Amino acid sequence: MTEDTFIDLRSDTVTKPSLAMREAAKTAEVGDDVHRDDPTVNELERQAAQLVGMEAALYVPSGTMGNQIAVNVHTNPGQEILLERESHIYRWELAGASWISGLQTRTIDAGDRCVPTGEAVAEGIVEEDLHRPGTGLLSLENTHNYRGGVAVPKAHLDAAATAAHKADVPVHLDGARIFNAAVALDVPAADLLEHVDTVNFCLSKGLGAPVGSILAGEEGFIEEARRVRKLLGGGMRQAGMIAAPGLLSLENVDRLAEDHENAERLAAGLDAFDGFEVPDPDTNIVLAHTEGADLTAAALVDACEEAGVGASPFDTYITRFTTHLDVDADDVDAALSRIEGALTALPAE
Numbered sequence: 001m002t003e004d005t006f007i008d009l010r011s012d013t014v015t016k017p018s019l020a021m022r023e024a025a026k027t028a029e030v031g032d033d034v035h036r037d038d039p040t041v042n043e044l045e046r047q048a049a050q051l052v053g054m055e056a057a058l059y060v061p062s063g064t065m066g067n068q069i070a071v072n073v074h075t076n077p078g079q080e081i082l083l084e085r086e087s088h089i090y091r092w093e094l095a096g097a098s099w100i101s102g103l104q105t106r107t108i109d110a111g112d113r114c115v116p117t118g119e120a121v122a123e124g125i126v127e128e129d130l131h132r133p134g135t136g137l138l139s140l141e142n143t144h145n146y147r148g149g150v151a152v153p154k155a156h157l158d159a160a161a162t163a164a165h166k167a168d169v170p171v172h173l174d175g176a177r178i179f180n181a182a183v184a185l186d187v188p189a190a191d192l193l194e195h196v197d198t199v200n201f202c203l204s205k206g207l208g209a210p211v212g213s214i215l216a217g218e219e220g221f222i223e224e225a226r227r228v229r230k231l232l233g234g235g236m237r238q239a240g241m242i243a244a245p246g247l248l249s250l251e252n253v254d255r256l257a258e259d260h261e262n263a264e265r266l267a268a269g270l271d272a273f274d275g276f277e278v279p280d281p282d283t284n285i286v287l288a289h290t291e292g293a294d295l296t297a298a299a300l301v302d303a304c305e306e307a308g309v310g311a312s313p314f315d316t317y318i319t320r321f322t323t324h325l326d327v328d329a330d331d332v333d334a335a336l337s338r339i340e341g342a343l344t345a346l347p348a349e
């Protein structure tokens with residue numbers, strides 16, 4: 001713990017690679033991965049596929065690229081992609097589905113637990129005819145980032161996925177934080193994924209790797225995904241240098257429970273501040289609603305930063321705090337007392 005260092009709760013992407021990860025990078029066996037010659041990348045892809053119960057996996061530079069490759073491989077230009085209204089692919093990937101893959105996006109509302117109901121999916125699917133484009137893909141998200149790291153239970157995922165499959169529409173899961181969901185729900189990630197066709201997850205978030213994500217699915221899908229990765233400029237050469245820390249990051253799945261405990265501790269502390277409303281988090285993302293304190297997210301984030309705590313503005317009155325590998329319970333307590341100090345120092349309006 002940290003007398004004066006900045007406590008960075010902006011995201012779980014801010015973790016720095018451990019000494020062991022740096023050592024692993026230094027000594028990694030490498031080769032040209034575009035030629036499939038990198039043994040470290042091959043091993044990472046093998047272990048990652050196994051961990052999510054899929055046939056094959058592809059190491060990609062980022063979660064955004066993994067999602068966009070999946071979207072591209074599943075669909076044909078001119079089709080629709082069905083997305084939940086607040087999903088990452090819809091909100092935060094630069095309209096990649098239309099830009100890269102020539103798709104029209106159709107958004108639907110989430111039901112309970114941040115996932116569209118089977119009925120909503122069925123209603124949202126468009127059957128191709130002379131006038132209508134046809135739905136090429138349903139994409140779901142777990143944990144749900146924008147809605148506060150909600151861990152979507154298997155039954156909810158299954159209902160949405162089954163409705164899509166009934167109409168012959170494949171299902172991708174944006175599982176950037178799928179292991180946070182698995183740990184929170186106390187089920188293996190592979191179980192949660194039973195009815196989805198492909199999944200993308202980030203090594204560079206709660207798992208603590210410096211770089212990279214994994215796209216997993218059937219063998220034939222991953223073969224095609226490898227071509228699209230090359231097309232997007234993601235064919236990497238001696239990538240074992242970054243895959244080696246990625247392999248170590250897979251050992252960090254179980255310890256995500258600590259991040260969830262720290263998030264609960266943080267949420268309880270923030271909720272006690274005047275006018276703050278902070279729901280108990282499922283996982284490592286805490287959303288502070290501060291309209292009741294007449295405090296905008298921009299003002300809160302500035303005040304936090306001044307006091308030595310990093311946070312992310314999420315909406316006019318919603319600020320996100322994320323716990324991760326590089327903060328412990330003492331850091332959370334220190335962050336809370338710094339924020340409390342900053343709030344008392346704010347000029348009254």
Ligand SMILES: *Cc1c(COP(=O)(O)O)cnc(C)c1O
Nearest residue numbers: 062063064065088145174176202
């Ligand atoms: C972070 C995130 C991504 C994108 O991952 P990057 O590695 O930042 O490109 C995709 N989906 C969700 C839900 C995320 O939280």
